[in-house]
Amino acid sequence: MKSFFRTHATLTALVVLTAALSFLSEAFFTPRNLSNITLQVTIIGIIAVGMTLVILLGGIDLSVGSIVGLASIVVTLFMQSGWNVWLAILATILTVGVGIGVWNGVWIAHYRIPAFIITLGMMTIARGAALVLSDGSSIPVTDPVFPLLGGEYIAPASSAVILGLALALFLFATLRTASRQRSCGVSVGARDIALRASFGVAILALAAYVFIGYRGIPYPVAFLIALILAGAFMLSNTRLGRRIYATGGNREAARLSGINVFRVELTVYVIVTTLAAVSGILLTSRLNGANPNLGNMFELDAIASVIIGGTSPMGGVGTIGGTVVGSVLIGVMNNGMSLLGVSSFYQLIIKGFIIIVAVWFDVMNKRRKA
């Protein structure tokens, strides 16, 4: 409930901002622009989902931005050397994603070196490796299939079918949960259900407006949505999710409760670097070329999304839903400021203040409760 409320506050901010921008700029609330925002949000959003898990553990991963750059170079080099696209992607995910994740995770979870230090080191190492491998310059992609991953769209007609199915599934799930809860004697207000249902319908209607109105659902966006659903389900409905929250909430108590905290932490650090590698591959595909400097400062945007989304920097409290709202807020803000002609220099300053306000809000909220 607590985290729901905070998500709510960010959500309100998002709605207000969207309304204001629609009013201020005609170009803002168009399917084309909104679809672009989703694409921009996606690259950071994929990383932010993993970062949510890391921050839930009370940790941090500063290396994700550099991993985006390294993955970009590595995947293109693999393809240049004549490998099949899928093989190149798989190899990149295993080496750059899983490999670096295991390295980070072992230092952090087994040797108990602060995550800040280990991932700061990896941030430089990975960036350096990307520069060495590419000799410091960008590499073009020649494969005809690869650019489709990040640049193609699911056709509008198929998109419409998918959204329709999603609507049906969503309503069915909402009603089923409500009836199951009621049969268990939990009182769920009809208003609550109606609220949740109309919220979901509104989101899907907006998605329909955007995606059917402009070329359909972009592949990366579809991937992100699947990832969000899987991540949110994992956190709230699986053992691993429960263990992540417990370890972040009180590591010692979690360990004495029989949780293998090493395995939990290792898993999470592997997930986040793997997602960063995937994000790097998608970005390279969209840009149709690799660049060793890709992903510079992405870690900051990912962390900001998580924190603005209400996840406590101390660990133990937060949701992926919050992170999604946080990253969309950042995406809309960036886009809106560009549309309004605010210089990117000022954008940085404004973004910084918003992060501080969000954390301040979080702290005040806690203080009021305590």
Add this chain to the structure above:
Amino acid sequence: MGDVVLRMEHITRDFPGVRALDDVTLEARAGEVLILAGENGAGKSTLMKVLSGVWPASSFSGRILIRGEERRFASTHDAEAAGVAIIHQELNLIQDMSVGENIFLDRYFMRSFGIIDWDRVHMEAAKILERLRIGGIGTRDLVRTLSVGKQQMVEIAKALSLSASILVLDEPTSALTDREADDLFRILRALREQGVCMIYISHKLDEFERIGDRVQVLRDGKAVGDAEALSSVSLDRIIARMVNRDIREKYPKEPFAPGEVTLEVRNFEVDHPLLRNVKKVSGVSFDARKGEILGIAGLMGAGRTELVTGLFGGLPGAARGDVRIDGKPVAIRSPEDAIAAGMALVTEDRKLLGLILDFSIRTNITLSSLKAVSNALGVIDPMKDRGMAERFVTELGVRTPSVEAAANSLSGGNQQKVVIAKWLATESKILILDEPTRGVDVGAKVEIYRLMNDLVRRGVTVIMISSELPEIMGMSDRILVMCEGRLVAELKTAGATKEDVMDYATGNRTQEGFR
């Protein structure tokens, strides 16, 4: 006894879903110890948090009068300035600061130019410790390195350093040894002579008569009658008021026939966490049987917690020895292994080691039994999850509006019940309880004892560490006594006396066969 210095009138404090205090009026006088008694969740701590500014004046209704003058505190700072100091139920020290720094936290002695006079801070801190006659604590020691009992003494020293005229003690002795408690009482008596008004919360009934002058009972957030002089009211009457029913037996021990040996421990030892070549536990060997309650007695710091934590795999790398369960050798390297081998450990410190405070009651209870409430893919069945939590909340009588309430919104005793519930849910065949009834009210204690009886009847091996002799004597079949990391005696409860146990525990005697 002096004048009324404190009057709390018509105090009402609501939390979401609970009315913690309901129109409570209370008076306390200078130079007395007023005992505040009541079940877990009756509202004792909340009332004292209202008094000491933890809950600001805007969060409750009613008035607080100190020496006839109405005071409205916005923070604990205001309350301290008005001479109200509180020692909380849970320790509130900063673990990585020294004892002296903690005692004078934020009230350091200054030289000119805003430089802290550390020598003076440590000197004054040493004076207070000396006045308390607390040995073995240096003012420059890090709090982290002290035992819970010692930390509690530092808390007390901190409150005394405020030279308060109203001193609240919320279950101060729950982690103290008898000797430390004696010291505390001596200090409280001296403060009483000096006219300090003290409010004392405890679940240890024998303390009421030892230190109290009057007693005020709370039940369900309401004051039950007015405060009465302890000289004119019997303990049984007080208990009856607290729980609103009769408790005939405080220790409902049932006779059991001990069965086969389930746990064999040979030459177990645990390293000191900081010092090389020093052992916290050494050469401990014992057996525990099915169908018995095995008590482990000893003074605070005797190594009992280290022994069981080590057995449970909680001290990887620092504990070793031969352990057999049901005759088969087991290698327990982590709590995960221990649970798989059928062991459960109710830890001593519920806030630091027992609970995830941000978690709900439900998620805390099912935390160690996630496999039982989820499928092969690791997906948790919400109905099973909730069902398990609700079953134990009912069984143990945890007072809460819902299993979804956060663990940190529960009263201390109810938090303890949640920790016990978590381990009962694992259905282990060996259950180790480390100070299971600390901070638990009379009624609930009996419930926990009954539960132990039930478990033993079902064939569970129960091992109980307790620093309360009456509890050890009242509930165990056999008693192991530890002193300074070694096992010094094994006694049959029938035939042993408290004096015997104390003698062994303090190292005055060692039984034959034990080094």
